[in-house]
Structure formats: structure tokens, C-alpha cells
Amino acid sequence: MVERVLITGGAGFIGSALGEHLKASGKEVWVLDDLSFGTRALAPVPDERFLRIDIRNRAAVQRTIAMAAPQQVLHLAAIHFIPYCNAHPVEAADININGTINVLDACATAGSVNQVFVASTAAVYPIAEGAVNEEHPTGPLDIYGITKLAAERIASEFCLRTGIPTIIGRFFNAFGPNETNPHLIPEIQRQVRAGRRVLSLGNLEPKRDFIHTSDMARAMGALLDGGFSGCEVFNIGRGIEYSVLEVVQAFERVLGEPLSIEVDEARVRKVERMHLLADVGKLKRRTGWEPRWSIDEGVASLLTEPLLEWKGAHA
Template identity: 30%
Template sequence: MKILVTGAAGFIGSHLCEYLLANGEHEVIGVDAFVREELHMIGTKNMDSFLHHPRFSMITANMLHLDWKILLIDVDIIYHLAGIPGVRSSWGADFRSYVESNILATQQLLEACRQSSIKKFVFASTSSVYGETTGQVSEDTPLAPLAPYGVSKLTGEHLCRVYSKNDGIPIVILRFFTVYGPRQRSDMAFHRFIKQLLANDPITLFGDGSQTRDFTYISDCVEAIAAVADAPHVVGETINIGGKERAAVIQVIQALEILTGKKSEISASSSLHGEPMHTWADISKAKRLLQYEPKISLEAGLAKELEYFIDFYK
């Protein structure tokens, strides 16, 4: 298959490209503008293992400036992972970049798909669209984002449904729950905790640490994303992608202390502005439609991420 991955240089996108190239004879086209400052600084480091692969080609350009009609010729699957992530930075004037990258770019890509022959358009959404919930959340749970970021991703979902209904675009929406692992963004909690522990700096903790998350290891997440390509009966579906286990944030810090052999000093911040206290994915739909079964325990996943960043920060 000919597969296009937007956000190919990012955390999830780079792992997905790597997986697709290693599993099958796919031709993969990566698109990334390196818009985020972090990606601009590290360049193609996330892509080192596949950047020069014979079946991979990279397009470095802003999605808003691409000629999609030409680029989508003969493309079978689009994995639309590109966008500006992060809850805390989505407030104020910075929301403009979220509108451009998460809403306008999505609409422009969907518009181009009207003239294409793609088999599936897979949109990467987020658990942030649910807002504050209790217990396990299924895909039909009422949606009430707590932050502008969640609003931007929910708008992307609505655009997908509009183009699906009116133009027959074969959309599939995946809602990710707190993905972690090697190459994780520097603003995400596990990466920050590890970096601060390795540097013997106080750990910055938002809230009191009792908030719980459904943590999804990157390889589990990517296997679920890749499975969409061959899965029957998924077009038009919205599917939660959660992890093997949940935990409180303070438990994660304690696990990292054991793994590093270091005791941390906590620098607490009371703010959980725009973030829910708990997330918990009902993944029964993913199990049924994608044969998804997360394999990596939180302890094993943390060990893998720690090993990666020990080397990274050398």
C-alpha cells in the first residue's frame, strides 16, 4: 500500500512510520513542517532509523501550503497525526497555532480527499475531547473538552464527520489516551520527570499527584493505528486506544525513583487548569474491531523510556 503519514517527525508519527516500513512492503510518505520548537531543534533525530529507507520519502512543508491533489495521487491510506499538541499551551494567543494546525490544515486535507481515491482517512484525536468523566468512558460518552486544545481536536473530528457524510470520505477516528515511551515530547509528564531525576532537579508536579491516567505505551498505540489499514468494518467508526493499566501520577514518580535509584524532591503546583482528574478508556471496541490487546505494562514501559532518555541526554 501507499501510505501517507502527516506529523511523521513527531513522537507517534515517527514510531508509526518505522513500524509500517518494518512490517510489510508499504511505500510511506512522511509530511512534517517541524512547526513545534522542539521538533525544529532536534530536526530528524526521531526519524534516524528510517529516514533513508528506500520505501520512505519525506516532505518538509507546512500542510497549508501543499498541493494535496498531486500528493494524494495513488495514496491508499492517510494517517493524519499532524497537529499542535498540549493542553497547557493552548490558552491565550497561542491558540492561533492550534486553529491553523489542528483545524484549518485538517479541513484543507479533507477537502483534497474529495478528489482522491483513498481507502481510509485515519484521524488522530485525543481523550481530551471527553473532559471530566468518572469510570470507564466508551466512545458514545458525551463530549465536553476542558481546554482549547480539546476543542481544536473535537472540531477536527466534526470536520471528518461532515466530509464523511457529504462526500463519502472513508474516515476512522482514533482517540488516544496518554501515550508514552521513547521520543516522548519534552512537555509530557514522564519525559519531564525522567529529565529532572537524571539531572537531580526537583520534579515539577501539577496537582497533588492523585490524578489518574490511562497510560498507553507507544508500541501498543502504533500497533492499533497500523491495524486500521487492513481492518474491515471500521470506516465511519470512532475508537478509543487506551493502555494496559492505569495509575496515579504519584505512583509513576515512585516507580521512576525505584528504576533510577534516586529519591526525588517534589516541587508542587496546584494548577490542573484544563485537565481532568481521571481518564480511563473502555477499549472493548478496539479489541473487537482491531483485535487490539495492549501488551506493555507500565513498569516495563517506564523502563524502556528511561533507557532511551538516559542515552538521549548523554
């Protein structure tokens, strides 16, 4: 019997990569997405398996998940661009917290769901100098991290209440095709593709753990197939950190020409952590997963792929 999986946020950046991976692995993929930031063309499903629903609509979410009757639900729908979350805290909380409650309650009552994955973030961690593992104390610095830590607590309670195995994946900095938010790498991509060789950027010193969405999708697939019980938390990163300057240098290597940087004060975050690095030892030990994409390989692909039009507040 083919396993049926439903991905909330499956028309977005990471969700679409996940859908393609699960589809290629033989699963029947359904997507639930309101297209506020996602794009219908990215969801790798026919129209009858695409469900245009806002996760804040509790009745619609319950009705839709019951109708789809998936065995596995992967909840990725969220607002995750940190400056937007900080500027719109009520909306961020409504979607990231109340939306998660709605999705998980629907999973509890659907009668078909036997496994859940909830996407969280490395933003739940406090400032740290070295790599952080899953046992590291939490301490988010911004509204986004606060809402996702709340979603983690809700997922843990859901698991205890229902007995449905629940995996929480703490995403580090994703990059790859079809980005729907103006994060660092897609911003450099767009400026370079527009012919600019003097880049307008914000903070230059922070280091981040960049992981390609293809590797993230493979990690989530491996976790689904891991046979875990109870509630488990896993970091999903590459285990290597790069500064903004090192990312620019990757673009220079691929382009074969130098790039200059000018700091745009409007892009400088007032609260910034200097390091964010994943210890992915648990993920590797428990699943056998290993990352495949280097940052240079990912950048090379970004310089040839079609650019996605950003929607909504990021357009």
C-alpha cells in the same frame, strides 16, 4: 502491490513510532511534516519520501498528497500540548481545524486515497469518574479538546461526502521514546536523568491512562487492516489509570531508590480533571489488539534511551 501510506506529523512523537511500525509491516511509508516540533531523523523514510510541508498551506498540501498518491493517509499533525494550545488558541485552531480541512480535502481530490485515519484525543470527553467508551457524550474542557472535536466533525462530514472509510482514534496519554512535548513522564525522565531526586512537578492527584507509543502504533495498524466502512471512532488507551504519584513510584521501582516531590505552582494547571480512563473494549473486540507494554517496562526504556532536544516553544 505494496500499500503506500502517508503520515502527517510523521516526524513527531507518535507519528514516528507509527511510521516504524507500518514500515516493518511491509507498507511504503511517506511522511509529511513541517518540523516545527518534529525531527527529521525520527521520520523512518528516505529523503524522496519526506515532504516538508505546513498543513496550513492548502495549495501545497493538495499538490503534495496528489503527487505522493497514497492509498492510506494517517493525519496526526497537530499542536497537542494543552498549555500551549490554551495560550495560543488562534494558532491551535488554525493548525488543528483548518489544517485538518486541508488534509482531508486533499485526500478527497487526490484520486488514490481509499482510507483515512484522523488522530483525535481523549480531551474531547467531559469530566467523568469511570472509564469512558466511544458512546460517552463529548464535552472538552480546553482549547485543544475543542479543536480536536471540531476535527472529528470535519472527518465525519468528509466520510459522508466522499464515501472514503474514515477512522477517528481518540488518543489517551501517550508515553515512550522521542517525546516532543514536556508532558509528565518525559518531564520526570529528564529530571531523573539530570540527577535530580527531588522532582519539581505540578498537580499530583490526577489519574491518566498512559499507553506506550509502540502499543498505539500497533493499534493504528490493526485499525487500518480492520476492513471498516463508513466513519468509526475508537479509543486508543491501555485501560489502566495511574496518578502522578503512581508514575513517580514506577520510576522509583526502576531506579531502586526513592524520589521526593516538590510542587511547582507554575506547573499547576488551573483547570484539571481528576480521572481520564479509556474503555478500550471496542478496539479489542473489533481488531484483537492487546497492549503489551507495562508502565514499568516503558519507564525502564526511557531511562536508557537518548534524550531528544525539545524544539520551538518547548525548548
